[in-house]
Amino acid sequence: MSAGVALISGGARGIGRACVRQLAQDGYDVSFCYRADERAATELEKELGEEGTRVLAMRADVTDGAAVREWVSRTERELGPVTTAVTAAGITADTPLATMPDDKWTSVLRTNLDGVFTVCRAVAFPMMKRRAGSITTVSSVTGIYGNAGQTNYAASKAGIIGFTKSLAREAGRFGVRANVVAPGLIDTDMSDAMPEKARNHLIESIALRRAGSPEEVAELVGFLASERAGYITGSVLEIHGGYGG
Template sequence: MLKGKVALVTGASRGIGRAIALELARSGADIAVIYAGNAQAAAATVADIAALGVRAKAYACDVADFDAVAETVKAVTADLGPVYVLVNNAGITRDKLTLQMKQEDFEKVIDVNLKGAFNFIRHTYSGFVRSRAGRIINITSVSGLMGNAGQANYAAAKAGLIGLTKSVARELAARGVTCNAVAPGFVQTDMTDQMPASAREALLGAIPMKRGGVPEDIANAVAFLASDATGYITGTVLQVDGGLNM
């Protein structure tokens, strides 16, 4: 149980992030809902979390902005308390074949998906060290493990996130802080709904379980890694992909 502890979830206004925030709230955590631009969706998520009997507050933040993240972490700590669970979930896609990919498309995906996670880890790091306890959970992707045509930027960012996870896990292990990653496969969200139907069907056909995941599948894995039961698990990548990458 996470009763009385604070969880900060980036990209928490919708999709996987929203499901994670709600699941951690069901475990008793107070939730900092970090969002990029959709204030209405963030407010709805906060209301649903509050209905579960815990505290929740939304914070607009560009995760790629180092200084903005520092200010956001300060605000969360002042409003709710020290962060015990950090979930780096915020992510975007800018899919194109490498030959057609623009420099800004590559850089933007790296900035949000990889640098954003670093920024939040960097600004919560000293708090974790002082507390000598905590959970960092990074949402990577099977694309970062196996690659994916048309996603050189996204796969590179997600692979980098795995390296970041393992490095931070080694740094903080002696302090009682774990750092793990969850690697979703194909999950039905607004992001995947934008895929061409033919590409979506081909991907579903490659999954041994013959179905896509749902955000709650990822949320359950995060809640597990955030729990007291996983204090001796660190530096691992938990695949939640229906067998896609095996």
């Protein structure tokens, strides 16, 4: 018997991909969207299907509200009502504020923050009508502690925290939970792009002296989606190996 239907944005790579796998392992049917990496999405869809998971992969730009609504509608038509949603789509475009062009500011805010808005808006009302559901948004320790050269990224990730805390207050009386996961340095393609010197310096500021894995983040997301987290809402769960900012 299925645990329900999980919907994950940015599911073709990184933390999103690990969340797709984790929730499939936990017994959910899964629907995920991707923006560009069709090959990775198709491979993941095929792998999970061969393992017996009902899965839907759909190209959708999370900055496009109409595309997101169509993705959610198709998910509910083909798999059933969405019971848990995870917003993992995100980008970086690091530049010092003094030299940041408008497009780098706008693109990061649009994808990272507006993308959370479009997904949550599409799933929250149906969940509230059913009086059940959970939403997990993926922020970052940068949204809590800040980081030089990432004012755009920090603003988007801090915005996710305020957004999710407010959503938790709106939706709680309808039985819907909303929480934030704030990862630190995680081994993904985005972190791989860091200069080696900067990466090593960052690891020295982490108590465990290592980067985390996408799977470790996904396990936390899986916990928040489960009934074991039934009394957790409006919370920010940091997962960073002891990073203090």
